[in-house]
Amino acid sequence: MNRLTNTVRPYAWGSTTAIPDLIGTEPTGEPQAELWMGAHPGAPSRIDRGHGPVALDAVIDADPAGELGEAAVKRFGPRLPFLLKVLAAAAPLSVQVHPDLAQARAGFADEEARGIPLDAPERNYKDANHKPEMIVALTPFDGLCGFRHPAEAADLIEALAVPALTPYVDILRAQPEDQALREVLAAVLGADADAIAETVHAATASAERLAADPDGLHARSYGAYAKAARSFPGDRGIIAAMLLNHVRLQPGEALYLGAGVPHAYLDGLGVEIMANSDNVLRCGLTPKHIDVPELLRVVRFEAGDPGVLRPEPTPEGEEVYPAPIDEFCLSRHLLSTGGHPRTLPAGTPQILLCTDGEARLHTTGPNGTTITLSRGESAYVPAPETVELTGDGTLFRATVTA
Incomplete structure (x- = not known):
């Protein structure tokens, strides 16, 4: 388990204050739109295992099965299949849609065959994957x-x-x-x-x-x-x-x-x-x-209710946001002082984000480590590790469907 050092993306639509307030830094006066947590090559998080900061995607590339678990590698390939963000919008993002998996694969192959550079402004498909997503509000x-x-x-x-x-x-x-x-x-x-x-x-x-x-x-x-x-x-x-x-x-x-x-x-x-x-x-x-x-x-030309989701509680105290997708599973823990420790099971890679208060993470076993996350801080947990969770605050958990 390792604390993450993350990159803030300064897109023009971003808030100048919301992310600095969350992570406890001074505003720069410039838009700060997205805080990325994960192994996306565009802005991978960094971890330090005693030899200096290393990009998380490089760590995973060096031992995919050891970091992600053999089951996740078999299902999704040798990379972390999700990206977690904090998004702070002060102006509208573009009206947009994302392709399904078959459309993405076909569109990417077609543009590759036509020799359209990946960074060309007219390029639609940057990769061969789909992009389902979920947003959970921290403010209205x-x-x-x-x-x-x-x-x-x-x-x-x-x-x-x-x-x-x-x-x-x-x-x-x-x-x-x-x-x-x-x-x-x-x-x-x-x-x-x-x-x-x-x-x-x-x-x-x-x-x-x-x-x-x-x-x-x-x-x-x-x-x-x-x-x-x-x-x-x-x-x-x-x-x-x-x-x-x-x-x-x-x-x-x-x-x-x-x-x-x-x-x-x-x-x-x-x-x-x-x-x-x-x-x-x-x-x-x-x-x-x-x-x-x-x-x-x-575009799917289907009208209907937008389907606002609320988390579904489990007997263990975890609140899960339901989504019909395997590449990610998002949940939260509302922790309180004096509450019983909660166990986050091993077997899948996890990113844990504290959005309020404080969360204490302890990995079990003879070489167990402890990390305390304050508001805006996050950690990466490789698949083999079981985490015991205590604290007084709100913790979001991102992983894959087991």
């Missing part, structure tokens, strides 16, 4: 997740009273659900740049007005769209976002985002876990490349 957290029912989207857009949006409203009311959502999204993404920018500006002004009425229907959603428009004025993604469910998570609540589900994070601090992949297809709120045909092929 605004996001977009999945499509609204077309009738609801039509009501929301019609209330803006922007004539240029009337054709979209008519399609949403007249066509079958999946066809309506596909046609409107394709029309928005394919519209003339100047014309759609003018429409977005008009829609934004109306959204600001409707958001000012606290008793108005969808007032909170209009406020979220208007705020996003201040970061991306005239961006067609504002109209695309209006097709999606606006969700406000309370601390401890979560969203699971599977393949093909359009989504965006808007504002707040959360713990995020995902399969170890960089594959993203964007459809708005971004200056980056948008591949419309590939996006429309990957």
Whole structure:
């Protein structure tokens, strides 16, 4: 078991204060968007086993079975299959979707065969893996997740009273659900740049007005769209976002985002876990490349409830966030002084993150070690080690499905 030294990624949408407050450092004045914990080669955590700091991906590469366990290597290959993050959004992330595993493999192979460099701006597939993910709110957290029912989207857009949006409203009311959502999204993404920018500006002004009425229907959603428009004025993604469910998570609540589900994070601090992949297809709120045909092929045009998740308690005191995926399993422990020690079993690799208070970790056996994690600190536990857990605080546990 080893304490992790982690990298903060300074993306432009990040908060200047949330991550520094969590990890106990002074703000730099620059955005600090994501704190990465894991073995992703883009920013691997570092551990020190007595010979100086070493990147976690290099440690795992040197002995995959010894670090991850033979069962995990057999199922997922010789790398840590998940990436854990703390995400701090002060402005919207792009509206995006992720491919399923078959789409990722086919898309990566195709772009490799065509010789598109991995760092090319038009590259869609950076690897051959899928990227299901989950976000758990640490503060009130605004996001977009999945499509609204077309009738609801039509009501929301019609209330803006922007004539240029009337054709979209008519399609949403007249066509079958999946066809309506596909046609409107394709029309928005394919519209003339100047014309759609003018429409977005008009829609934004109306959204600001409707958001000012606290008793108005969808007032909170209009406020979220208007705020996003201040970061991306005239961006067609504002109209695309209006097709999606606006969700406000309370601390401890979560969203699971599977393949093909359009989504965006808007504002707040959360713990995020995902399969170890960089594959993203964007459809708005971004200056980056948008591949419309590939996006429309990957998106699942299915409307429904966004499915806010709450943790399910186990008899051992662990609270598990359910997700239909094997590459990661996320849970939390609410620890209290005087509580019975809890055992985190061996057999799978683990990353443990303290988000409040203090957690004490002790590995059992003749060479057992003890680490105390304070707020914002994390540790890596290789598969062979069993951990005894005590303390007074909140600890998130990331591992794979056993």
